[in-house]
Amino acid sequence: MNNFGVFEVASAKTTNAPGWAYVPDTGHRPTSTLAPTNRKRARNTAPGPSLGDLTARQEARLRKEVDALMNDGNRDNTIPLPGKRSQGKTGATRKILQSQKTFANHLDDFHAMQQAEATAAATAASSKRGSTLKNQTDMDTSMTDALAVTKPHSPILKPLLTHFPPPHPGDDDPLLMSRVPSVPSDEEIRALLSHPPLTYLEARGTWDGNDAAKPPIRVFCEVCGYWGRVRCMKCGTRVCALDCLETHREECVTRYGL
Amino acid sequence: MAPGRKAKPPQPSRPANTLILDNGAATLKAGLLSNPTTPPLVIPNLVARDRLRKTYVGSEASAIRDTSDLALRRPVERGSIVNWEVQREIWDRTFLDTGAPLRCDPSETRLVLTEQPNNLPALQANCDQIVFEEYGFASYYRGVGSTFNAYHDVQTLFRTPKDHPTVANAPAEVMLVVDSGYSHTTVTPVLAGRAVHSAVRRLDVGGKLMTNYLARLLSLRHFDMRSETFLVNEIKEAACYVSPDFRRDVERCWKGTRGEKWAEYLTGGGIAKDYILPDFHTRWKGQLVDYDPARHSKSKKIAGSDEDALTLRNERFCIPEIAFNPSDMGMRQPGLPDLIHQSLQTLPVGLWPGLLANILVVGGNVLFDGFIQRLQKEVVQRFPDDCVVRVARPADPITSTWQGAAILANHPHIEKLVVTKKEYEELGASLVARKFAQGLGAG
Ligand SMILES: [Zn+2]
Ligand SMILES: [Zn+2]
Numbered sequence: 001m002n003n004f005g006v007f008e009v010a011s012a013k014t015t016n017a018p019g020w021a022y023v024p025d026t027g028h029r030p031t032s033t034l035a036p037t038n039r040k041r042a043r044n045t046a047p048g049p050s051l052g053d054l055t056a057r058q059e060a061r062l063r064k065e066v067d068a069l070m071n072d073g074n075r076d077n078t079i080p081l082p083g084k085r086s087q088g089k090t091g092a093t094r095k096i097l098q099s100q101k102t103f104a105n106h107l108d109d110f111h112a113m114q115q116a117e118a119t120a121a122a123t124a125a126s127s128k129r130g131s132t133l134k135n136q137t138d139m140d141t142s143m144t145d146a147l148a149v150t151k152p153h154s155p156i157l158k159p160l161l162t163h164f165p166p167p168h169p170g171d172d173d174p175l176l177m178s179r180v181p182s183v184p185s186d187e188e189i190r191a192l193l194s195h196p197p198l199t200y201l202e203a204r205g206t207w208d209g210n211d212a213a214k215p216p217i218r219v220f221c222e223v224c225g226y227w228g229r230v231r232c233m234k235c236g237t238r239v240c241a242l243d244c245l246e247t248h249r250e251e252c253v254t255r256y257g258l
Numbered sequence: 259m260a261p262g263r264k265a266k267p268p269q270p271s272r273p274a275n276t277l278i279l280d281n282g283a284a285t286l287k288a289g290l291l292s293n294p295t296t297p298p299l300v301i302p303n304l305v306a307r308d309r310l311r312k313t314y315v316g317s318e319a320s321a322i323r324d325t326s327d328l329a330l331r332r333p334v335e336r337g338s339i340v341n342w343e344v345q346r347e348i349w350d351r352t353f354l355d356t357g358a359p360l361r362c363d364p365s366e367t368r369l370v371l372t373e374q375p376n377n378l379p380a381l382q383a384n385c386d387q388i389v390f391e392e393y394g395f396a397s398y399y400r401g402v403g404s405t406f407n408a409y410h411d412v413q414t415l416f417r418t419p420k421d422h423p424t425v426a427n428a429p430a431e432v433m434l435v436v437d438s439g440y441s442h443t444t445v446t447p448v449l450a451g452r453a454v455h456s457a458v459r460r461l462d463v464g465g466k467l468m469t470n471y472l473a474r475l476l477s478l479r480h481f482d483m484r485s486e487t488f489l490v491n492e493i494k495e496a497a498c499y500v501s502p503d504f505r506r507d508v509e510r511c512w513k514g515t516r517g518e519k520w521a522e523y524l525t526g527g528g529i530a531k532d533y534i535l536p537d538f539h540t541r542w543k544g545q546l547v548d549y550d551p552a553r554h555s556k557s558k559k560i561a562g563s564d565e566d567a568l569t570l571r572n573e574r575f576c577i578p579e580i581a582f583n584p585s586d587m588g589m590r591q592p593g594l595p596d597l598i599h600q601s602l603q604t605l606p607v608g609l610w611p612g613l614l615a616n617i618l619v620v621g622g623n624v625l626f627d628g629f630i631q632r633l634q635k636e637v638v639q640r641f642p643d644d645c646v647v648r649v650a651r652p653a654d655p656i657t658s659t660w661q662g663a664a665i666l667a668n669h670p671h672i673e674k675l676v677v678t679k680k681e682y683e684e685l686g687a688s689l690v691a692r693k694f695a696q697g698l699g700a701g
Contacts, residue, residue: 062588069470069587070336070462079307079331081347082315093392096342096384103335103378110378156450156700157431184606189449190700192605195456197695203376203444203460205597207590214592217585222478225572226512243516 058236107200114199155186156193223247273396275367276667277353277360280403280660281345283334284440284465284622286316287660288352290360291667298660299359301352305331305344316348317359324538325488336462337374337441338381342388354393364393368676370663372403375444375458382694383687390682397676400694404435404446405453406662407618407652409669415650416616429671432612434601436594436633437659438623440465443581443594445601447613451671452698457601461591463581465622469494471587472577480568489544493533493570494577496546500628501575502635504583511572524551529574532567578626582636595636602641610645617649620658624651671698 088094101109184192207214219228221240228238230245235252239245276291282303289298302319307329314322322328333345353360369389373382382400389398412430429451437444443461447454473490476483483490501507510527514520522528526549534545553567580586582593592600598617602610614637619630634649641647652658666672675697677690685693 065474066587066589069467069474071470079305079313079329081305081343082313085346085350088392090387090391092387096388097346097392099342099384101340103338103340103381106338106340106378106380109380156452181607181610183608183612188606192454192456193449193452193700195454197453197455198376198458200376200378203458205459205461205592205600207592213596215583215585215596218583220576220586224479224513225475225576226508241515243513 110200156189157183157186272673273366273368275362276370277362277364277367277395278370278660278663278667279349280372280657280663281334281339282439283332283337285656286348286352287657288360289660289664290362291664295661295664297654298657299352300656301348303332303334303345303348305347316351322488323542325486326538327485328488330487334441337439338377339385340381342384346388346392349393364395367395368397368667369393369395369399370667370672371398371400372406372659372663373400374441375402375404375446375453375455376460379691382691386682386687386690386694390679394679397678398682399672399676401663401675401697402446402453403659403663404437404444404620405448405451405697406659406666407435407620408433408448408451409662409665410618410652410658412616412618415618415652416648429666429669430616432609433616433618434598434613436598436617436619436621436624438464438581438594438619438621440622443597443621443623445594445597447601447605447609449609450698451666452700454605457604459597459601461581461584461594461597463584463589463591465491465494468498468577468580468623471580472498472573475573475576476568479573489536492544493546493568495625496544497531497533497570497574498577498626499575500578500582500626500632502628502632504575504579507575508572525549526551526571530569530571531574532569535566535568537566578623578629581623582632594633595640598637599640610641614641614645614647617647618658619649619651620655622656624655674698 088097219238220226221228221244222237223239223244226240226244228240230239230241231237232239232245232248232252235256237248237252239248278287278289278291278298280287280298284303286301286303287298288301289296299317301317303316304319305316306314306319306322308314308322308324309327331341331344333339333341333343333348335341339345350358352358353362354364355361371385371389373385385400386398389395389400408429410430412433430448431450433448435446435448437446442464445457445459445461447457469487469491472494473483473487476490476493507529510522510529512520513523530549532547532549532553534541534547536542536544547567549569554569576586580589582595584591584593591597602613605613617633617637619633624630630649630651634647637649638645638647652661654661675694677685677693682690
């Protein structure tokens with residue numbers, strides 16, 4: 001850790017002020033006296049200061065804050081449009097134009113549908129050669145026919161044009177020669193490109209099962225944005241030093257009382 | 259796609275006009291195909307209502323002078339058109355109404371529309387129904403915006419010597435498109451104009467989140483700005499940059515101890531700037547100026563200076579930083595460099611050199627100073643030493659996708675991609691959706 005210019009507020013001991021405490025942030029440690037750290041959660045996060053050492057209440061607050069920041073504020077959809085337009089030319093478009101569903105509503109619908117499909121598929125599989133499954137296959141075949149395109153025979157990528165590292169004087173030097181892996185075959189490329197689009201949630205980047213690659217989480221002073229090395233014992237908010245803790249205190253008292 | 263291709267099946271005659279819409283969450287990029295291509299209109303994709311309860315639709319919003327306490331309603335949410343009542347109002351005023359700047363008759367027009375990757379099927383179906391059943395476009399293609407960028411002369415963008423005679427007008431062979439827009443940031447490997455769907459990844463950090471995060475920080479540190487989205491967005495665009503060395507810049511903004519202010523803090527440390535706020539009285543636009551300690555001195559405050567200045571310090575680089583380290587604001591997703599790494603790890607290693615040497619970044623967020631340098635530096639760190647990493651930003655990253663779509667609209671590929679109104683009526687909505695998802699596919 002970079003200690004440049006740091007004014008140490010507290011050493012390893014906890015200093016108690018009336019109703020307040022400074023806690024030096026040294027990484028691994030039970031969080032606060034208000035809510036015990038969830039051990040399971042702690043185990044599932046990377047070492048070092050991480051989101052895992054927040055209390056459940058703080059975590060919920062954080063998640064709510066992030067969610068709130070994805071919205072346009074709370075007054076969405078309350079502005080009536082000026083003038084009048086038609087109600088929609090067909091029943092379907094009328095319904096679409098009148099819909100007040102949000103993206104979150106549509107996402108919920110999609111997940112419910114996926115679940116229903118999975119259940120239906122499981123049922124169909126258990127009653128072997130079930131009629132549902134057969135119909136499904138028939139439908140798929142007819143769809144494929146309708147979409148059938150004549151296959152051109154030229155490769156998708158032209159082998160010589162696939163990458164362009166700038167020429168380098170060491171290119172021909174056997175000692176410096178880079179071991180550039182060979183470009184996949186046309187068959188491999190076709191297989192890659194035939195993959196259907198992922199669903200909205202599948203495409204979302206996650207750290208699933210890859211905790212080792214996760215960078216350590218940095219925490220900042222809520223008041224000034226410098227490193228958040230000190231924690232308010234009352235609410236868990238991070239601040240950098242005495243100055244900012246005092247500023248925070250005023251707000252904390254209003255929010256949580258003494 | 260080879261020049262000596264076999265005779266094509268007869269194509270239905272092409273409609274008189276082609277309308278190209280890149281329907282973003284912040285702005286709608288719209289234009290009719292012409293020769294030579296003229297730049298698209300960039301229209302705020304929203305309905306706004308000011309303090310006096312006057313309503314502004316789309317391009318009218320550019321004329322709002324007093325943006326304080328403005329209420330906004332946007333048809334696009336998380337990258338997808340969700341509210342069609344609002345979207346139709348903006349579309350109608352763009353190309354349908356009398357006096358609309360791009361007025362055309364949809365029954366004689368082909369529509370090329372962009373969408374974000376991994377859209378929800380129900381929202382895609384809504385879109386297709388509105389396009390054919392409500393507007394009655396003659397033909398239509400809905401495709402992933404990132405892939406359209408492949409139709410640019412990519413080798414010119416990367417300033418590569420043309421040692422290989424490229425097939426005229428063909429899409430780039432291999433490229434990685436990063437689209438960082440208002441809703442989110444996506445990573446899409448593109449092979450000869452086709453998205454490699456299995457490797458598309460999304461980071462839910464976009465311009466909106468950054469603006470709202472800045473509003474939150476400024477509200478905590480100065481005064482409540484949570485209902486000043488317009489102003490905060492302008493502050494963000496004027497003042498924010500991507501730090502080449504985050505830790506160093508955080509240290510430079512340290513204010514010092516209680517007794518003793520840190521010297522660099524007093525002078526601004528080369529980072530602090532003042533944003534002169536509009537008073538919506540005599541000053542309608544804010545302005546970013548160098549930090550001047552004198553502006554904040556007590557005597558000046560007492561003298562009643564009418565200038566209200568907001569000093570920005572680490573807010574300048576902590577905001578765009580969340581695209582690189584989303585956990586800084588409590589978001590549990592990998593940052594953009596890690597996302598690129600994850601995307602490539604699902605692909606054969608043989609594609610890496612081509613993808614890494616051709617990273618094209620588009621969308622409004624890539625305009626932050628330092629964005630491409632930082633991305634290049636961090637991607638290099640995540641791959642073997644002998645991988646050349648090049649990151650290029652087109653001249654206008656906001657209209658780049660639209661421009662690419664305009665080139666595609668003149669390319670033979672478009673005939674394989676579009677669906678006519680007749681086909682829609684014959685095949686039905688779900689088959690049309692499948693055809694769009696397939697795109698050029700492996701064919
Ligand atoms: Zn602080
Ligand atoms: Zn507190």
